[in-house]
Amino acid sequence: MRDWVGWHDAYDDPDSSLSARLAVVRSHLAAALDSLPPGPVSLLSLCAGQGRDVLGVLPGHARRADVRAVLVERDPRNAAAAREHAAQAGLAARVDVRETDASVPAGYGDALPADVLLLCGIFGNVEPPDIRRTAMAAVSLGRPGTTVIWTRHRRQPDLTPQVRAWFTEAGFDEIAFETPDTATLTGVGVARQRTAGPGPPPAGPLFTFR
Numbered sequence: 547m548r549d550w551v552g553w554h555d556a557y558d559d560p561d562s563s564l565s566a567r568l569a570v571v572r573s574h575l576a577a578a579l580d581s582l583p584p585g586p587v588s589l590l591s592l593c594a595g596q597g598r599d600v601l602g603v604l605p606g607h608a609r610r611a612d613v614r615a616v617l618v619e620r621d622p623r624n625a626a627a628a629r630e631h632a633a634q635a636g637l638a639a640r641v642d643v644r645e646t647d648a649s650v651p652a653g654y655g656d657a658l659p660a661d662v663l664l665l666c667g668i669f670g671n672v673e674p675p676d677i678r679r680t681a682m683a684a685v686s687l688g689r690p691g692t693t694v695i696w697t698r699h700r701r702q703p704d705l706t707p708q709v710r711a712w713f714t715e716a717g718f719d720e721i722a723f724e725t726p727d728t729a730t731l732t733g734v735g736v737a738r739q740r741t742a743g744p745g746p747p748p749a750g751p752l753f754t755f756r
Contacts, residue, residue, distance in 0.1 A: 563728035590660035676753035686743035
């Protein structure tokens, strides 16, 4: 099993691929929050790790008082680190870190529909059918206007063109797809939901980590 706590160490290296990816995700997250109309904002991050994307944006963002963020992370050590970072930023009351399986929507059903949905660090660790299942289910996790931010490497065989097509098929319009020049061939996709979901999200797991 991968050490998912040690995996986060690369974020502290400004020259790492993860650090470059984090900067892109943070930029799009900030823009997504800027684009939302006034009022409460529901932010949902699946497989959130230590929450470095969300907790790197919210403390200084103008919409921080509007946001209720739910970070879903199964690893208890990473979940504890996310809670600590949220508390240090004065966001303990606005950031709910849930130590549960992010693949099962029942664990965060009360946070739906999300206005911003983060699916970062997932698609490079699951099989293609699970990626498609998650992309198709994403429309049931949000509502028209929801922004989804996802990541996936572009190493061969590069699946990102298919992932982009799956989100379009599911009911999203692509806003951006960035390909920073990193050793891991990072890809960051951003899409906005154009249609209402067909119903509640699936009851079963959306994906299984390899």
